[in-house]
Amino acid sequence: TSEVSEAQTTDSDDIVTPVSQKCPKAGSEKICIEIVSLAFYPEAEVMSDENVEQVYVEYKFYDLPLSQTETPISLRKPRAGEEIHFHFSKVIDLDPVEQRGRRQFLFTMLTRQDPEQGCLKFTVVSDPVDEEKKECQEVGYAYLELWKIMESGDSLEQELDIVSPEDKTTPIGRLKVSLQAAAALHAIYKEMTEELFF
Amino acid sequence: MAQPQAAVSVFTMREHEDRVPDSGAVFTFGKTKFYENAPGKFWFKNDLPIALACGDEHTAVVTGNKKLYVFGSNNWGQLGLGSKTTVTKPTCVKALKPEKVKIAACGRNHTLVSTEGGRVYATGGNNEGQLGLGDTEERNTFHPIGFFTSQHKIKQLSAGSNTSAALTEDGKLFMWGDNSEGQIGLQNISNVCVPHQVTIGKPISWISCGYYHSAFVTTEGELYTFGEADCGKLGLPSQLLTNHKIPQRVPGIPDIVIQVACGGAHTVVLTEKGVYVFGMGQFGQLGLGTFIFESSEPKIIEHIKNHEVTSIFCGENHTALITATGLLYTFGDGRHGKLGLGLENLTNQFVPTLCANFFRFVVQLVACGGCHMLVFAFPRLTMAEEEYLDD
Ligand SMILES: [Mg+2]
Ligand SMILES: [Mg+2]
Numbered sequence: 001t002s003e004v005s006e007a008q009t010t011d012s013d014d015i016v017t018p019v020s021q022k023c024p025k026a027g028s029e030k031i032c033i034e035i036v037s038l039a040f041y042p043e044a045e046v047m048s049d050e051n052v053e054q055v056y057v058e059y060k061f062y063d064l065p066l067s068q069t070e071t072p073i074s075l076r077k078p079r080a081g082e083e084i085h086f087h088f089s090k091v092i093d094l095d096p097v098e099q100r101g102r103r104q105f106l107f108t109m110l111t112r113q114d115p116e117q118g119c120l121k122f123t124v125v126s127d128p129v130d131e132e133k134k135e136c137q138e139v140g141y142a143y144l145e146l147w148k149i150m151e152s153g154d155s156l157e158q159e160l161d162i163v164s165p166e167d168k169t170t171p172i173g174r175l176k177v178s179l180q181a182a183a184a185l186h187a188i189y190k191e192m193t194e195e196l197f198f
Numbered sequence: 199m200a201q202p203q204a205a206v207s208v209f210t211m212r213e214h215e216d217r218v219p220d221s222g223a224v225f226t227f228g229k230t231k232f233y234e235n236a237p238g239k240f241w242f243k244n245d246l247p248i249a250l251a252c253g254d255e256h257t258a259v260v261t262g263n264k265k266l267y268v269f270g271s272n273n274w275g276q277l278g279l280g281s282k283t284t285v286t287k288p289t290c291v292k293a294l295k296p297e298k299v300k301i302a303a304c305g306r307n308h309t310l311v312s313t314e315g316g317r318v319y320a321t322g323g324n325n326e327g328q329l330g331l332g333d334t335e336e337r338n339t340f341h342p343i344g345f346f347t348s349q350h351k352i353k354q355l356s357a358g359s360n361t362s363a364a365l366t367e368d369g370k371l372f373m374w375g376d377n378s379e380g381q382i383g384l385q386n387i388s389n390v391c392v393p394h395q396v397t398i399g400k401p402i403s404w405i406s407c408g409y410y411h412s413a414f415v416t417t418e419g420e421l422y423t424f425g426e427a428d429c430g431k432l433g434l435p436s437q438l439l440t441n442h443k444i445p446q447r448v449p450g451i452p453d454i455v456i457q458v459a460c461g462g463a464h465t466v467v468l469t470e471k472g473v474y475v476f477g478m479g480q481f482g483q484l485g486l487g488t489f490i491f492e493s494s495e496p497k498i499i500e501h502i503k504n505h506e507v508t509s510i511f512c513g514e515n516h517t518a519l520i521t522a523t524g525l526l527y528t529f530g531d532g533r534h535g536k537l538g539l540g541l542e543n544l545t546n547q548f549v550p551t552l553c554a555n556f557f558r559f560v561v562q563l564v565a566c567g568g569c570h571m572l573v574f575a576f577p578r579l580t581m582a583e584e585e586y587l588d589d
Contacts, residue, residue, distance in 0.1 A: 015267070015288050017233075017240040018217055034544075054488065072545055076489040084491070085481050087533050091542040 027183035034089035040173035042080035062105040074127035119143035142175040150185040222576030228536030229569040252567030253304030264298035275338025276322030305357030316348035326360035327391030328375030358407030369401025380443025381425030408460025419454030430494025431477030461512030482548035483530030513566030524560030526553040
């Protein structure tokens with residue numbers, strides 16, 4: 001049929017591969033955020049807190065519902081020296097026409113210096129096993145400075161300090177994230193600064 | 199397009215399925231090098247796959263017409279095409295055409311095939327003698343292993359990191375390559391470049407080489423493991439671990455064992471009563487849920503107990519199961535989309551997860567590699583819904 005093409009080489013002339021239906025987005029029109037893994041330091045209070053049995057990680061991204069930006073499962077709290085692995089990655093569409101709001105959201109992050117607005121903030125949440133008795137509780141935050149990604153390019157994995165809600169100076173653990181975003185951030189920064197000045 | 203628009207948009211998924219011939223297609227997931235690593239599919243004109251094999255980054259397909267097709271990474275010559283160039287489309291190994299290929303196995307960076315005439319050929323990386331050719335020089339074309347003759351009726355081949363195994367119809371097991379951890383069952387030698395027989399005095403019915411450990415099943419249904427002992431992947435009680443270089447029976451499985459599959463650091467066992475797992479499960483590859491990330495003791499996967507599993511497969515960090523009704527379940531490391539569960543929202547899976555892509559297919563063959571998975575499936579004529587909804 002017309003939807004089917006045959007491979008070009010004579011070596012493979014008996015192979016049939018359907019033609020691609022989708023046109024992949026350019027690198028400047030999407031970002032990919034991955035929550036890789038997390039560990040707590042053995043001396044951190046959260047390690048001895050019996051109320052914290054399992055945790056998940058979430059972040060907020062403009063219009064995306066939390067159900068799309070939180071790890072779909074909670075994992076047992078890591079033991080001393082152990083890392084727990086989510087490998088939760090999400091591709092976020094940044095179409096220049098349809099997703100202007102998301103591009104503006106990222107531009108704001110690139111131009112603010114304070115951690116709350118200038119960073120993508122990840123929250124580590126304690127998810128009680130017995131949901132009737134206890135409630136979800138935020139146990140730590142990690143901040144990713146997007147302008148650094150823009151300046152130094154994509155890094156496969158980077159480790160962020162996790163700080164507790166009570167004491168934001170002493171790290172209680174580390175969160176590994178991975179971001180493929182440099183091309184999109186460059187494009188957004190360029191187009192938005194041009195709009196500001198011309 | 200003659201079809202009305204509405205029908206196309208409503209039935210996008212069906213339309214997609216309809217383009218697969220009734221005889222089925224090979225579906226690719228993860229870092230296959232095929233289709234720019236996006237989920238892809240292909241099929242053969244007037245031919246069908248009968249065996250799939252995945253190495254770390256390369257793939258082999260054997261067809262009913264006894265041809266071998268290969269693609270993927272080729273930096274060690276593991277595709278046997280006479281070059282070291284990456285191959286992005288399934289390509290027939292023409293040099294083997296007269297030989298009629300029956301079985302293939304892919305190791306981390308080498309490939310083994312057996313032919314109708316009873317010969318075994320090898321190509322690719324050879325730093326530990328895993329090609330069985332008497333030396334440690336790599337090859338980029340398939341070379342016959344002199345040891346094997348038409349006397350040896352090969353039933354199964356398996357290949358690990360730098361190890362190789364051939365099992366004969368009459369239950370004889372031969373292994374060669376890296377023995378640094380005892381993964382080919384020898385005590386005091388670092389590697390061997392020619393096949394040697396591994397024997398425990400009973401016929402063997404199944405072999406699997408993991409990255410640095412190995413396991414086999416006897417015709418009586420006993421499981422033996424050997425090689426690297428870290429992380430509990432041998433499933434042995436601690437007092438047996440000092441002897442990890444020789445095959446030892448795994449005592450913790452009460453049922454008759456049928457198959458075993460070894461991954462990077464985990465082991466999956468199919469018995470008459472269910473699926474047992476042990477070893478590392480930090481990415482979910484044990485399928486034991488979100489609280490158990492390692493087990494040195496064989497544990498049954500409760501989550502799949504109501505399904506009759508007929509085949510098991512391990513990649514480096516992921517696991518796949520086929521049920522009697524042809525459904526596919528995957529779990530473990532979800533990176534690169536190798537679990538076949540989507541592309542833009544990926545996550546590790548800690549329990550066997552139904553591959554909804556194949557809900558309307560009968561899954562026949564699966565192979566799992568380092569960061570990829572291949573599936574051969576054909577469209578289902580009757581729905582599997584009832585079984586699934588029974589869950
Ligand atoms: Mg939730
Ligand atoms: Mg991996």
